[in-house]
Amino acid sequence: MNAVSLLPLLLLGAVPAAGQGAPAPLPRTQNGGTWDSGHVQGIAVDLQGGYIYYSFTNLLAKYDFSGRLIGTLTGWTGHLGDLDFNPADGKIYGSLEYKKDRAFYIAVIDVARIDRVGVAAADVLRTVYLPEVARDYAADVDGDGRFDGDDGKFRDDAAASPDHRYGCSGIDGVAFGPAFGRSDGPRLLTVAYGIYGNTTRRDNDHQVLLQYDVRDWARLAKPLVEGAPHRSGPSAANGKYFIRTGNTTYGVQNLAYDAASRRWFMGVYKGKKASFPNYLLFAVEAGARPVWGDLRGVPGPDGKGWEQGLLLPLAEDGFSDPATGIRGWNAKADVGLQPVGGGLFYLARNGGGKGAQTADLALMRWTGDAREPFAPVDAEKGGSGARARR
Numbered sequence: 001m002n003a004v005s006l007l008p009l010l011l012l013g014a015v016p017a018a019g020q021g022a023p024a025p026l027p028r029t030q031n032g033g034t035w036d037s038g039h040v041q042g043i044a045v046d047l048q049g050g051y052i053y054y055s056f057t058n059l060l061a062k063y064d065f066s067g068r069l070i071g072t073l074t075g076w077t078g079h080l081g082d083l084d085f086n087p088a089d090g091k092i093y094g095s096l097e098y099k100k101d102r103a104f105y106i107a108v109i110d111v112a113r114i115d116r117v118g119v120a121a122a123d124v125l126r127t128v129y130l131p132e133v134a135r136d137y138a139a140d141v142d143g144d145g146r147f148d149g150d151d152g153k154f155r156d157d158a159a160a161s162p163d164h165r166y167g168c169s170g171i172d173g174v175a176f177g178p179a180f181g182r183s184d185g186p187r188l189l190t191v192a193y194g195i196y197g198n199t200t201r202r203d204n205d206h207q208v209l210l211q212y213d214v215r216d217w218a219r220l221a222k223p224l225v226e227g228a229p230h231r232s233g234p235s236a237a238n239g240k241y242f243i244r245t246g247n248t249t250y251g252v253q254n255l256a257y258d259a260a261s262r263r264w265f266m267g268v269y270k271g272k273k274a275s276f277p278n279y280l281l282f283a284v285e286a287g288a289r290p291v292w293g294d295l296r297g298v299p300g301p302d303g304k305g306w307e308q309g310l311l312l313p314l315a316e317d318g319f320s321d322p323a324t325g326i327r328g329w330n331a332k333a334d335v336g337l338q339p340v341g342g343g344l345f346y347l348a349r350n351g352g353g354k355g356a357q358t359a360d361l362a363l364m365r366w367t368g369d370a371r372e373p374f375a376p377v378d379a380e381k382g383g384s385g386a387r388a389r390r
Contacts, residue, residue: 026340027052027065028377032348032359035059035072039350040359041172042082042254043336044092046111052346053092053111054336054359055080060092062114071114075121077226080107081172082254084338086187086214093189093214095171096127096224099149103229104133104171106191106212108221126221129233130171130191132210132240139165141203159196166298167204169194169250177257177264179211180241180312183286188238189214192252192266199273202297204247206309207266207282209255210237241290242309245326246276258339261366262286263315267333277321279328281373285315318370329373336361347374 030052032040038057045052051070054061057080060073081095096107105127113124138147142162149161158169173192178185193208212234222230245268254267264284271278291313294306301307318329336348336359343366352358364374 025065026344026363027067027361028363030063030067030361032056032063032361033061033069034352034356034358035061036355037357038079039352039357040335040348041080042094042174043338043346043348043359043361044083044085044094045338045340045346046085046087046090047340048087049090051111052361053083053085054348055083055094056357056359057081060094060109060114062111069117071116071119073109073114073119073121073124076125076224078103078105079170082174082192084175084189084256085111086176086189088187088215093174093176095174095191097170097194098226098229099137099170101229102134102138102149103231104130104137105224105233106130106174106189107224108217121224125224127224127230128214128217128220128222129229129231130210130237131231131233131235132237133168133171133191133193136165136168136193136208137170139163139168141165159198161196161198162201164196165203166193166206166208167195167198167201167247168208169196172250173252173255173266175255175257175264177259178286180209180239180284180310181287181289183259183262186213186215188212190255190257190264192255195247195249195251197247197249197269197272199247203295203299205273205276205297206242206244206295207248207252209241209243209252209312211239211241213238239290240310241312242295243282243284243312243314244296245271245282245314245328246278246324247271247273248278253334254337256337256339256345257286258345258366260339260341260343265333265337265339267335267337269334276324277319277326277328279319279326279330281318281329281331281333282327283315283317284312288313288315317368318373329370331373335359344377345374 032054037059092109248268290310298307
């Protein structure tokens with residue numbers, strides 16, 4: 001059983017837990033168990049129900065706020081990445097990749113049915129295919145008439161392939177939030193590309209984000225059949241956006257929308273290009289309007305000029321790199337990042353090794369400080385009892 005410290009702070013605007021008269025206490029820390037799986041990829045929090053979900057690549061673990069293991073989900077060989085909880089339907093949405101099949105899905109998981117260890121994915125997991133991602137992943141960028149992917153010539157170094165539009169390696173970060181340029185309106189699912197960390201090409205220096213309205217996805221979602229990957233999904237995204245951060249290894253690992261600050265946050269693995277500052281965390285203001293402009297480094301039609309796309313500016317906060325104008329922070333947020341309201345966030349750290357992967361969760365407060373943007377919530381400060389807040 002996991003040790004959990006309960007936070008003695010009372011957050012205003014608390015939301016009652018399902019079936020209870022009082023709000024569910026937020027744990028100040030929590031351990032996500034030890035598993036024979038891949039490393040932790042992302043987390044999701046159901047504030048009203050009082051549950052925390054951990055994606056361990058090929059296993060999903062469900063805990064309540066007291067630290068009790070409720071159940072696990074298994075039964076796929078693909079890469080389950082970042083997660084987010086959709087309060088509109090009570091389901092978890094996560095990125096799920098099958099690169100060899102060029103099958104990139106959003107996994108839609110009926111987590112209410114995860115009530116024991118070893119629940120089979122076939123029972124509660126459905127998938128929606130994203131053709132826009134597949135097209136960019138399999139694009140013949142160098143025009144030699146063939147796609148050099150994760151097999152054949154570049155099997156042992158996929159990042160070296162000259163193909164993959166924008167350096168697309170698939171998808172990772174996912175989060176619900178408003179349409180870019182707004183802080184109100186319907187909540188859309190935003191999906192961030194993984195981007196190969198090729199330091200020799202110039203067309204992979206933007207994060208790529210797609211937005212989808214998922215309210216009609218029930219008709220598109222299909223069971224996951226790994227031997228026969230389906231292609232049921234939206235024909236196009238509601239919007240496609242670009243953010244120039246410099247190349248980061250595998251793009252946006254964790255994506256989150258914080259309604260309190262009205263900001264999108266992107267946690268990344270450190271990039272390796274010397275010409276960029278290679279920050280670990282970036283932000284975009286929700287109200288920042290997308291502007292049509294040059295995707296610097298991405299050749300335009302017939303190789304003339306730069307390709308055009310909808311660009312989003314980085315928030316004017318954190319460190320500022322004078323050479324590039326890029327803003328960001330050097331704060332680890334690449335394996336679990338989830339706002340929970342009132343300026344508080346859960347951050348995860350991965351640990352363990354092969355056959356024994358674990359994750360440690362900590363409740364952090366946003367400080368606004370460039371050097372230390374997150375600080376641990378002090379359990380000895382404040383009043384009586386931790387409470388969840390939307």
